[in-house]
Amino acid sequence: MKNRLKVLRAERDMTQAQLADLLAVSRQTINAIEKGKFDPSLPLAFKASKLFETSIEQIFLFEEN
Amino acid sequence: MKNRLKVLRAERDMTQAQLADLLAVSRQTINAIEKGKFDPSLPLAFKASKLFETSIEQIFLFEEN
DNA sequence: TATTTGTGTAAAGTTTTATTTACATTATAT
């Protein structure tokens, strides 16, 4: 699963730590998701979509397999 | 998190077991999600959205707290 | 009545997501 978190952060001049705070997760979690180490939970994906005022589908790109 | 899986199934005359098969999870997982015992993973939410040809947001209703 | 089908649930175990602590590296600023 790819995602646009890094770009969305950059557009808002936001650090991983700031995003982590806003989403109430650890900085390492944000880093791991950005680097594709694992997928966020659905609740976390929803929180990100609300924060960035867009849909989950516009942030996370699902790829089968 | 609420969801419309039961209705989406009913509209298609689909059992929990059939949906589980199509999403490649166990019947108990579908049941647990429908009953709100836990949230699906993001990949599973995506699979459901593709299967029902709609968005994640139209299937799963996020509620803070 | 007996059987089958669909659903609800529970316990034990595995896998995945997320945390905490910690340290290394890169870039920026003083």
Place this chain on the structure above:
DNA sequence: ATATAATGTAAATAAAACTTTACACAAATA
């Protein structure tokens, strides 16, 4: 040049999602 901020990563642990097996119950059906 040195300090500071931001990022990458790793190991150990905790929490959540998911599996497997198993059983109970209600409704439909043979």
